[in-house]
Each structure stands twice: as structure tokens, then as C-alpha cells.
Amino acid sequence: MDRDVVVNIENVTVRYHHFEAVKNISFDVKKGDVIALIGANGSGKTTLIKALLGLLRVSQGTIWKADGLQIGYLPQNTSLQDRFFPATVEEVVSIGLLAKRKFPKFLNRDDRKKILQTLDMLRIPHLLKKRIGELSGGQQQRVLLARALVSAPEILILDEPTSALDHSMRKHFFEIVKKLNEKLNITVILVTHDIVSAGDYINRVVYLDQVIKFNDTFDAFCEHPELSPFVHTHPLKHTEGVKS
Amino acid sequence: MSFIDPWLDVIDAIFRYQFLLRAIIVGLMVAISSSLIGSFLVLKKFSMIGHGLSHVAFAGIAIGLWLDQTPLLVTVPIVVLVSVFILKLNQSVKLHGDSAIGLTAAFAMALGTILASTSGGFNVDLYSYLFGSILAVSQLDLYISIGFSAIVVITVVLFYHDFYAMTYEEEFAKVSGVKTARLNTILAILTGLAVVIGIRVIGTILISALIIFPTVIATQFNRGFKGTMIIALVSSMVLVLVGLITSIRYDLPSGSNIVVVNGIVFFAIYLYNTIRKLSQN
Ligand SMILES: Nc1ncnc2c1ncn2[C@@H]1O[C@H](COP(=O)(O)OP(=O)(O)O)[C@@H](O)[C@H]1O
Numbered sequence: 001m002d003r004d005v006v007v008n009i010e011n012v013t014v015r016y017h018h019f020e021a022v023k024n025i026s027f028d029v030k031k032g033d034v035i036a037l038i039g040a041n042g043s044g045k046t047t048l049i050k051a052l053l054g055l056l057r058v059s060q061g062t063i064w065k066a067d068g069l070q071i072g073y074l075p076q077n078t079s080l081q082d083r084f085f086p087a088t089v090e091e092v093v094s095i096g097l098l099a100k101r102k103f104p105k106f107l108n109r110d111d112r113k114k115i116l117q118t119l120d121m122l123r124i125p126h127l128l129k130k131r132i133g134e135l136s137g138g139q140q141q142r143v144l145l146a147r148a149l150v151s152a153p154e155i156l157i158l159d160e161p162t163s164a165l166d167h168s169m170r171k172h173f174f175e176i177v178k179k180l181n182e183k184l185n186i187t188v189i190l191v192t193h194d195i196v197s198a199g200d201y202i203n204r205v206v207y208l209d210q211v212i213k214f215n216d217t218f219d220a221f222c223e224h225p226e227l228s229p230f231v232h233t234h235p236l237k238h239t240e241g242v243k244s
Numbered sequence: 245m246s247f248i249d250p251w252l253d254v255i256d257a258i259f260r261y262q263f264l265l266r267a268i269i270v271g272l273m274v275a276i277s278s279s280l281i282g283s284f285l286v287l288k289k290f291s292m293i294g295h296g297l298s299h300v301a302f303a304g305i306a307i308g309l310w311l312d313q314t315p316l317l318v319t320v321p322i323v324v325l326v327s328v329f330i331l332k333l334n335q336s337v338k339l340h341g342d343s344a345i346g347l348t349a350a351f352a353m354a355l356g357t358i359l360a361s362t363s364g365g366f367n368v369d370l371y372s373y374l375f376g377s378i379l380a381v382s383q384l385d386l387y388i389s390i391g392f393s394a395i396v397v398i399t400v401v402l403f404y405h406d407f408y409a410m411t412y413e414e415e416f417a418k419v420s421g422v423k424t425a426r427l428n429t430i431l432a433i434l435t436g437l438a439v440v441i442g443i444r445v446i447g448t449i450l451i452s453a454l455i456i457f458p459t460v461i462a463t464q465f466n467r468g469f470k471g472t473m474i475i476a477l478v479s480s481m482v483l484v485l486v487g488l489i490t491s492i493r494y495d496l497p498s499g500s501n502i503v504v505v506n507g508i509v510f511f512a513i514y515l516y517n518t519i520r521k522l523s524q525n
């Protein structure tokens with residue numbers, strides 16, 4: 001049986017002024033997919049994701065999303081820059097719960113429990129009352145993942161989520177994503193360089209370089225004569241055990 | 245005479261003379277609304293809009309005096325409209341935030357000065373609007389400030405979480421369904437109101453300080469967002485009170501005095517934190 005399509009991207013082009021960041025992009029996301037979106041820096045991954053989220057207007061083509069699709073979003077390296085912003089971990093994660101909600105938006109006891117459970121799952125419950133600026137990059141990344149997860153989304157969109165994590169955290173991170181995908185059937189779009197760590201449960205690789213250069217299974221990607229070096233020569237593969 | 249007596253006389257006078265009581269109430273309204281709005285503006289790194297609007301308020305007052313109308317009533321729509329205008333300029337790709345504010349401020353100041361000179365120069369009235377004057381607080385000013393700060397407080401409480409989410413990370417808030425465009429417009433309008441409330445007691449020149457200082461003082465305490473806002477609110481009220489009472493006691497310009505009190509407290513706390521950090525290392 002064919003699984004439901006939850007996102008359909010049809011011939012999409014996104015421009016910044018006259019510069020075409022991505023061109024003629026078409027692909028479907030089906031329920032339960034784990035899609036790795038890869039490509040060099042500047043190849044248009046973040047642009048495509050922002051268009052999908054409605055943050056950027058598409059200049060051409062259409063993006064269709066299933067009605068009422070609940071999206072959990074982990075942006076690329078944001079909020080990590082301002083160390084002095086006064087917000088506790090609980091307050092940051094609460095955005096993921098309350099921003100979506102109808103008026104009035106106040107935390108109740110259930111919400112607090114959900115926040116704590118999500119932090120628990122990510123092994124950082126003790127950080128609840130800490131100010132986010134005091135945390136390490138890896139801890140902040142997990143807090144932002146908690147913010148994306150806390151509302152129990154149907155699809156997770158993660159833009160380079162492991163860039164600030166060390167190797168063991170990275171493995172743990174991918175295990176969590178895998179579990180979410182297998183147990184709760186959450187669809188995942190994963191922008192990553194670390195396709196090796198993520199490999200065994202990715203069911204599709206989309207390789208982007210302004211246009212889509214490749215869109216097939218992980219195995220097919222590994223056997224591809226021109227693209228497979230991306231897997232084998234990628235520096236992250238050789239950093240096992242090294243803290244980044 | 246003891247040290248205390250003159251201060252007791254001041255307190256006594258505040259309750260005996262209507263205009264002093266009015267000034268105190270208006271002062272507290274300024275403290276409340278500008279600190280609440282200031283928390284969002286400062287943490288959004290958009291607090292210079294207060295500075296820009298204070299110049300626009302000056303032009304508004306000059307226009308009001310020139311037209312021989314109640315200056316504050318003329319100023320309200322002008323400041324609110326320009327506030328929204330600056331926001332839109334800021335969002336247009338071709339103009340960055342601080343340049344939008346800078347050119348608006350300079351233009352308004354120039355316009356205000358021209359109007360003032362054609363109507364006989366900087367008279368006493370205009371001067372009192374520039375630096376604030378507690379003697380000049382009228383019954384109308386009192387009603388305007390109470391009404392406007394009620395609007396500010398109610399809006400901020402009702403939409404607290406949306407304002408906070410947008411301040412923390414606008415894109416994420418937008419993705420989550422927060423109507424950020426509308427919310428930014430509301431924030432611009434409230435900023436306009438907060439600036440206008442401050443004109444009588446603080447004066448147009450110094451009002452932006454009351455938008456910035458409370459939040460900057462509060463962030464020194466390392467709390468979360470809500471905690472920081474509450475500290476900003478309380479410290480703003482206390483410092484405005486202290487500033488007003490000392491200005492009555494020593495017959496100093498009220499606006500300047502309030503700003504100086506804020507400045508001293510900020511530097512004291514900053515110094516304390518720095519010394520403590522150094523002694524820990
Ligand atoms: N706001 C912007 N304005 C103009 N050009 C941009 C903007 N954001 C990204 N770009 C350009 O678009 C291209 C794709 O960027 P991006 O989507 O961030 O790539 P990636 O996420 O794959 O590293 C790059 O050449 C980048 O310089």
C-alpha cells in the first residue's frame with residue numbers, strides 16, 4: 001500500500017532578488033519517511049526548508065502540505081549566539097507548546113509535565129531552570145530539539161541539528177530521532193553532513209546543489225560512482241571519539 | 245532640623261498639592277508602560293526606535309504649539325503613525341533598522357526646530373516638553389497617561405507569550421503560527437503610546453532612557469524572561485519615584501533627575517557584578 005504524501009514540492013524555485021538559490025525542485029515526502037537533505041554549504045538546503053516552512057516565498061512552483069500538518073522545527077544554529085538573552089530552558093521549550101496554541105497562552109500543569117518529559121527524553125531534565133545562555137552549545141542544541149519535539153509534531157524538520165554535538169551526543173541524537181520515527185511514525189527531514197551516523201534508517205537521500213542532483217535510497221547513494229565519495233571522504237566520519 | 249524632615253515635607257507636599265500627586269501618578273504610568281515595552285524592544289535589539297520616536301514627539305509638540313492645539317493630542321497620532329512607518333521601513337530590504345530610525349529622527353527634529361523658530365523660538369512651553377516638568381502636568385495629561393498605560397499593560401499581559409516568543413526568535417514564532425506581522429505593528433503602536441505618556445514628566449529628549457534602562461538593569465540579575473520583565477517593571481517604578489521625589493526636594497529638572505538615578509543604579513549594579521566575578525576567578 002502506498003503511504004500518504006504529507007508534503008509535495010513541485011517545480012519550486014526560490015530567488016533572493018535575482019539570485020536563484022534553488023531551482024526546479026520537485027519531490028514528495030511521505031508519512032514515515034526519513035529524508036536526508038545533503039549538499040555543500042550554500043547549496044540551498046536552508047533556503048528550501050524555509051520555503052517549505054512558509055518563511056520564504058517561492059518564486060515559482062508550489063509547495064503543498066497536508067491539512068493541519070504539525071511541524072516541529074529546529075533551525076540552523078540560531079539563538080546560540082546571544083549568551084545574555086534572559087530566558088530559562090523551560091521558557092524556551094514552552095515556545096514550542098504555547099506558540100501554536102489558541103488564546104490564552106499560559107503554561108498549565110500538564111504543559112510543565114510535558115516539558116519535563118521531553119527534557120527527560122533528551123537527558124537534560126536538570127537544566128529546566130537554567131538560563132539558556134549559560135549552557136554549552138550541545139546542551140543548547142538539545143534544548144532547541146526539545147522545543148521542536150514538545151508539541152508532538154507529525155513531521156520534524158531539522159537543519160544541521162548535530163553540528164554543535166560531540167560524537168556520543170550525536171549518536172544519541174540520531175537514536176532519539178530513529179526511535180521517534182519507528183515508534184511514533186514521525187516523518188523526518190534531516191539536513192546533515194553526518195549521513196554516516198544517520199545512515200541506517202534514512203530511507204531517502206536528496207542531494208542538493210541548487211538543483212536536485214540525486215534523489216534515491218541510501219544504498220543507491222552509497223553505490224553512486226560520483227556521489228559516494230561524499231560519504232567516504234566526509235571529515236565527520238573520521239572524528240569518532242573526538243569531542244568537537 | 246534632622247535629615248529626615250525635609251523629605252517628610254516633600255511627602256506631605258505631594259499629598260497636599262494636586263499637581264505634585266498628578267506628577268507622581270503620571271511618573272508611575274511612564275515607569276510601567278515604558279519598562280514593559282522596553283523589555284521587548286531592548287531584547288529584540290530594536291530599542292533605538294524609542295530614541296527616534298522621542299524626536300518625532302518633539303516635532304509633534306512643536307506642530308501642536310504651532311497650530312495652537314493641545315500638543316499632546318496632536319502628538320499621539322503622529323508618533324503612533326511614524327512608529328509603524330519606521331517598522332515598515334525597517335522591514336523593507338533596502339533600509340536597515342538604525343538608518344530608518346536615524347533619518348526619521350533627524351527629519352523630525354529639523355521640522356520641529358523650524359516650526360519652533362517661526363513661532364517665536366524655543367519658548368518656555370516647548371522647553372518644558374523637552375526636559376519634562378512636573379509643574380506642568382495637567383488633568384488631561386493624567387487621564388491620557390492612565391488610559392494609555394492601561395492599554396499597554398492589558399495588551400502586554402494578554403499577548404505576553406506571543407511577544408516573548410517573537411522576541412526570542414521571530415522566525416520560529418512565525419513558523420509556529422504566531423502572527424508576527426500583526427504583533428510587530430501592535431508593538432510599534434504601544435511604543436508610540438509609551439513615548440507619548442513619558443513626554444510630560446520625562447520630556448521628549450530623555451524618554452528613550454526609560455525604555456532602555458529598566459531592562460538593562462534587570463538583565464544584570466541573570467533571570468529568565470518573565471523574571472527579567474518583573475524586575476524591570478519594579479525597578480523602573482521605584483527609580484522613577486526616587487527620581488521624582490529627589491527632584492522635588494532639590495528643585496531639579498524631573499526628567500534629567502530620573503535618568504541620572506537610573507544611570508547611577510545601573511552602574512552600581514554593573515560594578516558590583518563585575519567585582520564579584522573578578523573575585524571569584
Ligand atoms: N537572505 C539571503 N539573501 C541573499 N542570499 C542568500 C540569503 N540566504 C542565503 N542566500 C544565498 O543562497 C544560497 C543558499 O544558501 P543556504 O540555503 O543557506 O545554503 P545551505 O543551507 O545549503 O548552506 C547561498 O549562496 C547563500 O549565499
Ligand SMILES: [Mg+2]
Pocket residue numbers: 045046047076159
Ligand atoms: Mg544551511
